[in-house]
Amino acid sequence: MAKYFPEIRGKIKYEGADSKNPLAFKYYNPRKKVGRKTMEQHLKFAVAYWHTFKGTGADPFGGGVYDRPWDHASSPMEQAENTLDAAFEFISKMGIKYYCFHDRDIAPEGATIKETNKNLKKIINKAEKLQKETGVKLLWGTANLFSHPRYTNGAATNPDPRVFAQAASQVKRAIDATVQLGGTGYVFWGGREGYVSLINTNMKQELDQLAQMLHMAVDYAKRAGFKGKFFIEPKPKEPSTHQYDVDAGTVLGFLTKYDLLDDFALNIEANHATLAGHSFQHDLQVASDAGMLGSLDINRGDPTLGWDTDQFPTDIYDAVWAMYIIQQQGGLKYGGLNFDAKVRRSSFDTVDLFHSHIGGMDTFAKGLLIADKMIKDKALSQPMAERYAGFKRGMGKKIMKNELTLTQLEKMAIEQGEPPMLSGRQEELENILNSYIFG
Ligand code: XLS
Ligand code: CA
Ligand code: CA
Numbered sequence: 001m002a003k004y005f006p007e008i009r010g011k012i013k014y015e016g017a018d019s020k021n022p023l024a025f026k027y028y029n030p031r032k033k034v035g036r037k038t039m040e041q042h043l044k045f046a047v048a049y050w051h052t053f054k055g056t057g058a059d060p061f062g063g064g065v066y067d068r069p070w071d072h073a074s075s076p077m078e079q080a081e082n083t084l085d086a087a088f089e090f091i092s093k094m095g096i097k098y099y100c101f102h103d104r105d106i107a108p109e110g111a112t113i114k115e116t117n118k119n120l121k122k123i124i125n126k127a128e129k130l131q132k133e134t135g136v137k138l139l140w141g142t143a144n145l146f147s148h149p150r151y152t153n154g155a156a157t158n159p160d161p162r163v164f165a166q167a168a169s170q171v172k173r174a175i176d177a178t179v180q181l182g183g184t185g186y187v188f189w190g191g192r193e194g195y196v197s198l199i200n201t202n203m204k205q206e207l208d209q210l211a212q213m214l215h216m217a218v219d220y221a222k223r224a225g226f227k228g229k230f231f232i233e234p235k236p237k238e239p240s241t242h243q244y245d246v247d248a249g250t251v252l253g254f255l256t257k258y259d260l261l262d263d264f265a266l267n268i269e270a271n272h273a274t275l276a277g278h279s280f281q282h283d284l285q286v287a288s289d290a291g292m293l294g295s296l297d298i299n300r301g302d303p304t305l306g307w308d309t310d311q312f313p314t315d316i317y318d319a320v321w322a323m324y325i326i327q328q329q330g331g332l333k334y335g336g337l338n339f340d341a342k343v344r345r346s347s348f349d350t351v352d353l354f355h356s357h358i359g360g361m362d363t364f365a366k367g368l369l370i371a372d373k374m375i376k377d378k379a380l381s382q383p384m385a386e387r388y389a390g391f392k393r394g395m396g397k398k399i400m401k402n403e404l405t406l407t408q409l410e411k412m413a414i415e416q417g418e419p420p421m422l423s424g425r426q427e428e429l430e431n432i433l434n435s436y437i438f439g
Contacts, residue, residue, distance in 0.1 A: 004069050004086040007351050008093050012358060023354060028365035030095060034372050042327075042368055044336025045361055046098035046139040048297075050105040051310065051342035052353055053087050059345060066348045076108035080123050088130040094357050098139035100187070100338045103174045104147060113169055124177045131181060139185060139336045140231065140267075140295065141178035143170040146191025146239065156213035157193045157206035157244070164209065168216065175221050184228040184334040185295055186221065187267050188214065194240025207244060211258035218263045229334040231267035231294045234283070236276040238308050247276040248286040255292075265294025269340060270318060271301040271308050281321035288329045295335020296322060298364065312341040312356040316437055319367025320374075327371050337364060370436050379432055383425065 008023065015024035030040035056064025070086035073079035084106070091099055107123040110116040131137060145155035145167050153159060155167035178186050193210055195201040218230065232255070234245040245251050248266055255261050266287040273283035280300075287293035300318060302309045313319060326332060339360055343352045374380055390396040395412060398404045404412075 004082075004089050005093060005350055005354075008354060011093055011095050012354065023351075023358065025358060025365070026362050027369065028358075028361040034368055037331075039365055039368065040097065042323075042331070043361070043364055044098055044139065044332065045096050045357075045364070046100045046336050046338040047087070047091050047094070047096055047357070048338055048340045049087060049099055049101035051340065052090065052357075053083050054105045055342045057343075057345040057348060062345075065345055068350070077119060077122070080107050080119070081126060084123060084126055084130060088134050088136060090353065091136050092134045094354065094361075096357070096361075097135070098137050098336055098338075100138070100140050100142070100340075102142050102144040103170060103177065104144040106177075109148070113166075117173055120173055120177060124180055127181055138178065138181040138183035139338060140187050140228075141174050141181070141183045141185075142187040142189065143167070143174035144191075145170060145193075151192050154192045154194070154206065155190075156210045157190075158209075159202075159206075164213070168213065171213065171217050172220055175217065175224055175226060178228070179221075179224050179226050185231050185267070186217075186226065186228060187231045187233055187295075188217075189233040189235065189267075190243060190245050192240055193245070194237075194243035196241045207254070210244060211254070211260065214258070214260055214264070218260070229294050230264045231335065232264055233267040233269055233272070233297065234276070235269065235272040235308075238275065247273065247278060248283040248290075248292075252286070252290050252292060261292075265292050265334070267295040267297060267335065267338075268293065269297035269299065270313065270322075271299050271310055272297075274301045274303070275306075275308060279321075280318050281325070284322060284325045288325050291329075293325070293329060293332070295332060296326075296337050297340035298322065298337045298360065299339060299341035310340060310342050312339065312343070312360045313363050314359055316363060316366060316370075319363045320370045320433075320437065323364065323367040323371035324374065324380075327368075327375055374433070374436050379436060380429060383429060387422075387424075 013024050014029040015021055015026070017026050019026055028039060028043070030038060032039045034042055053070070055066065057066045058064045070082040071079055073082050087099065103120055106127065107120040110119050145151055150163055150166060151158070156164060158164055175186060190210070195203065195206070214230070232245055232251050234247045234251045235243050236246045237243055244254070248268060251266060255264050268283045268287055270280040273280045276283070284293060298313045299310045300313050300315055302311065339357065341356065341360065343356050391400055395404070
């Protein structure tokens with residue numbers, strides 16, 4: 001297997017923090033124990049098929065610039081097979097255990113639904129074989145319900161039920177593919193499930209349709225033997241002006257309203273949280289507090305741009321907070337850390353794909369080590385517990401147990417007098433966090 005990436009002979013190795021080899025891990029040591037699990041078990045990295053193998057470097061001002069050897073083929077199916085070979089060679093050389101795909105990245109759409117299904121089946125059979133040979137697994141699958149012109153006005157939320165039916169067919173087949181490949185997750189990202197103007201949009205009708213599609217998917221998946229979790233991936237805008245799955249809070253409200261909480265969890269993407277005007281940490285914490293943090297897309301945006309740049313993660317604060325929240329909730333049972341990131345347009349060499357994933361993995365490995373130490377030392381949890389301690393005893397405890405009325409509290413407030421001012425100590429805590437990051 002050295003066909004497409006001859007520049008990398010064996011596997012990318014861990015060489016330690018002092019290594020100057022740019023094609024080696026400095027912090028990601030798959031066998032290193034962190035608590036009871038190895039780094040590899042904690043950090044279920046997944047390669048995003050669409051960006052890493054199907055990305056072309058195109059942007060709104062120019063077409064593709066990457067010349068990928070696996071694209072040189074005489075037919076779309078031959079190209080899909082070459083891409084699959086390239087993918088498994090790359091993922092194995094990176095020492096990554098998982099990947100994620102859309103139906104349309106992995107196999108080309110045919111002229112009819114029947115032909116499309118045949119294409120998908122053939123490629124999924126080949127993927128199954130390659131998974132067995134390499135030990136690489138599927139983290140999650142999904143259907144691309146946004147690229148084809150038929151989805152211009154939405155997929156499940158389209159005003160035309162004939163488009164809904166096309167989307168249903170894709171969801172069914174993508175679930176089948178996920179089940180066959182043993183994926184533990186299935187993602188719904190509502191690319192065009194949103195609207196541009198209310199002048200022609202019945203929002204309530206569209207949300208009812210979306211919920212209906214999700215209920216149908218749950219029913220079908222149960223019969224198809226899916227043992228994993230469905231994930232919804234929030235994003236506030238792009239391509240729609242207003243996307244329905246704005247952020248973690250909005251999606252939680254939607255799942256609650258439509259009685260979908262049991263079968264779904266959230267896939268939180270860093271760049272989508274920031275587009276929603278939140279930090280990555282905020283949306284992760286909202287999802288985790290609700291017991292609904294299922295999986296992560298660990299890219300990053302560019303704070304000076306207002307769009308979804310999907311860059312590889314290099315920000316140590318983001319990585320520390322992500323791992324801190326994941327570790328505190330006891331890990332991710334069905335999900336993992338999907339990169340969903342692409343190299344820049346000007347990074348067109350295949351070796352750039354290695355540099356980018358190495359950087360992301362090292363950043364999250366270091367993030368895990370820092371988060372683990374902070375948790376063990378109770379560096380932030382102790383001050384946090386002390387800050388809210390009043391609600392664990394006496395009057396505070398009674399408030400939370402619903403044992404006091406407003407009238408009783410007024411009496412107590414009069415008796416106790418003006419409460420003292422207590423500092424939030426934000427800067428002191430930031431210094432503590434930095435002391436762990438600086439090492
Ligand atoms: C696009 C989304 C997409 C989902 C999967 O912005 O991030 O790639 O993760 O459909
Ligand atoms: Ca994105
Ligand atoms: Ca994503």
